[in-house]
Amino acid sequence: MLLVGLGAVSTTTIAGVLAIRKGFAKPIGSLTQMGTVRLGKRTEGRSPKIGDVVPLSSLDDLVFGGWDIFNDDCYAAARTAGVIEPALLEKVRPDLEKIRPWPSVFDQRYVKRLDGPNVKKGKNKRDLAEQVMADIRRFQDEHKLDRLVMVWCGSTEVFMTEAEAHASMKNFERALEDNDPAIPSSMVYAYAAIRMGIPYANAAPNLTADIPALVELAAHTKSPLAGKDLKTGQTLIKTIVAPGLKARLIGVKGWYSTNILGNRDGEVLDDPESFKTKEESKKSVLDYILQPQLYPDLYENLCHVVRINYYPPRGDNKEGWDNIDLVGWLGYPMQLKINFLCRDSILAAPIVLDVALFLDLAKRANMHGIQEWLSFYFKSPVHAPGLYPEHDLFIQLMKLKNTLRYLKGEELITHLGREYYD
Numbered sequence: 092m093l094l095v096g097l098g099a100v101s102t103t104t105i106a107g108v109l110a111i112r113k114g115f116a117k118p119i120g121s122l123t124q125m126g127t128v129r130l131g132k133r134t135e136g137r138s139p140k141i142g143d144v145v146p147l148s149s150l151d152d153l154v155f156g157g158w159d160i161f162n163d164d165c166y167a168a169a170r171t172a173g174v175i176e177p178a179l180l181e182k183v184r185p186d187l188e189k190i191r192p193w194p195s196v197f198d199q200r201y202v203k204r205l206d207g208p209n210v211k212k213g214k215n216k217r218d219l220a221e222q223v224m225a226d227i228r229r230f231q232d233e234h235k236l237d238r239l240v241m242v243w244c245g246s247t248e249v250f251m252t253e254a255e256a257h258a259s260m261k262n263f264e265r266a267l268e269d270n271d272p273a274i275p276s277s278m279v280y281a282y283a284a285i286r287m288g289i290p291y292a293n294a295a296p297n298l299t300a301d302i303p304a305l306v307e308l309a310a311h312t313k314s315p316l317a318g319k320d321l322k323t324g325q326t327l328i329k330t331i332v333a334p335g336l337k338a339r340l341i342g343v344k345g346w347y348s349t350n351i352l353g354n355r356d357g358e359v360l361d362d363p364e365s366f367k368t369k370e371e372s373k374k375s376v377l378d379y380i381l382q383p384q385l386y387p388d389l390y391e392n393l394c395h396v397v398r399i400n401y402y403p404p405r406g407d408n409k410e411g412w413d414n415i416d417l418v419g420w421l422g423y424p425m426q427l428k429i430n431f432l433c434r435d436s437i438l439a440a441p442i443v444l445d446v447a448l449f450l451d452l453a454k455r456a457n458m459h460g461i462q463e464w465l466s467f468y469f470k471s472p473v474h475a476p477g478l479y480p481e482h483d484l485f486i487q488l489m490k491l492k493n494t495l496r497y498l499k500g501e502e503l504i505t506h507l508g509r510e511y512y513d
């Protein structure tokens with residue numbers, strides 16, 4: 092597993108896998124490790140574990156490597172992140188210390204609040220991409236790896252929109268040579284991975300592989316793609332609660348969401364340009380789930396506000412508050428308050444693991460390009476042009492499990508169920 096950015100999410104994923112491998116903890120939150128999938132009719136009683144249905148790589152076979160702008164090894168970085176308690180980290184310390192970040196591709200222009208010493212120098216962005224590919228080849232040879240997956244777990248970059256440089260592979264490669272500012276660091280890594288046919292996922296909300304040029308390249312090199320922005324914390328709860336309200340046609344007049352967060356991610360998001368990227372990602376979910384165009388009486392002009400406040404004392408332990416102004420029968424107002432005291436990276440780590448294992452499965456199953464069945468894990472699911480993204484967690488889960496059934500040649504489940512009464 093190639094992880095770009097060895098910060099809170101990456102180190103919690105790596106240390107977690109090492110601890111689980113040694114039997115010190117359980118992979119709670121991971122579908123690939125704990126989930127089951129029902130096969131056949133309800134009367135058949137067949138609900139094997141997902142790992143017994145499709146051939147996923149075992150945790151014992153995973154090897155981790157990655158890049159960061161800081162020199163800290165994974166143990167030191169995990170201590171700085173402060174997510175996993177020191178006693179558990181000590182138990183996996185030797186293995187964590189062996190993972191040292193390779194020099195990164197970084198330009199402060201795209202992440203204003205950060206600066207670090209472990210940065211590559213290159214003639215232009217194409218040269219930097221070549222250096223990333225060389226890192227990957229070296230890692231593969233050193234550990235005799237059969238397959239690779241890359242997940243961007245780096246900081247949220249500034250808000251960017253699609254430009255000429257992103258329109259085709261030809262434009263993109265020219266832009267790499269020209270050092271075009273439309274290519275942020277994250278795209279250099281994505282290009283390197285996809286060029287090598289490696290599956291790529293984006294755990295952050297920035298514009299990366301979701302541009303025509305890289306989708307075109309992925310079709311050519313048969314790389315599966317997934318993203319973007321892991322669905323954890325407040326948005327996870329939002330996509331659980333909103334489908335329920337809509338199912339019962341309960342109106343929503345306003346949804347005010349605020350968070351306090353004290354980790355480095357919070358510090359980066361304190362910059363308005365990085366926050367804008369996150370805000371766009373967080374705000375779109377309600378529109379798609381509630382469909383105001385179909386239900387104007389219930390959801391038109393919904394006032395949706397999202398705030399993130401950097402508050403260092405909390406570290407990685409995010410606190411989210413949601414106030415939802417509801418409308419019921421005859422227009423009577425009601426309110427729902429949700430206070431979620433969560434741990435950001437504890438929610439994110441099992442997703443990074445699942446996405447990596449499922450992308451590797453997709454690659455072996457010859458499924459390349461955008462993997463919409465992995466929308467389940469993302470706040471802003473990447474999707475085909477002209478298609479709206481599916482945000483409802485329950486529809487996403489059904490899609491994921493039906494994809495596993497399809498891969499296994501099992502009957503898809505429609506939930507019609509007439510046969511039980513015939």
Ligand SMILES: NC(=O)c1ccc[n+]([C@@H]2O[C@H](COP(=O)([O-])OP(=O)(O)OC[C@H]3O[C@@H](n4cnc5c(N)ncnc54)[C@H](O)[C@@H]3O)[C@@H](O)[C@H]2O)c1
Nearest residue numbers: 096098099100159195245246247276295321323355356435
């Ligand atoms: N934790 C969650 O629940 C969650 C949910 C959704 C998305 N995310 C996103 O995941 C990303 C990682 O989150 P985190 O909490 O681990 O943040 P973090 O700040 O702890 O880690 C990010 C790491 O990336 C490094 N980095 C930044 N730019 C880089 C580059 N160009 N090359 C190499 N390394 C680079 C930073 O030095 C840092 O160590 C963020 O973008 C965050 O928004 C996190």
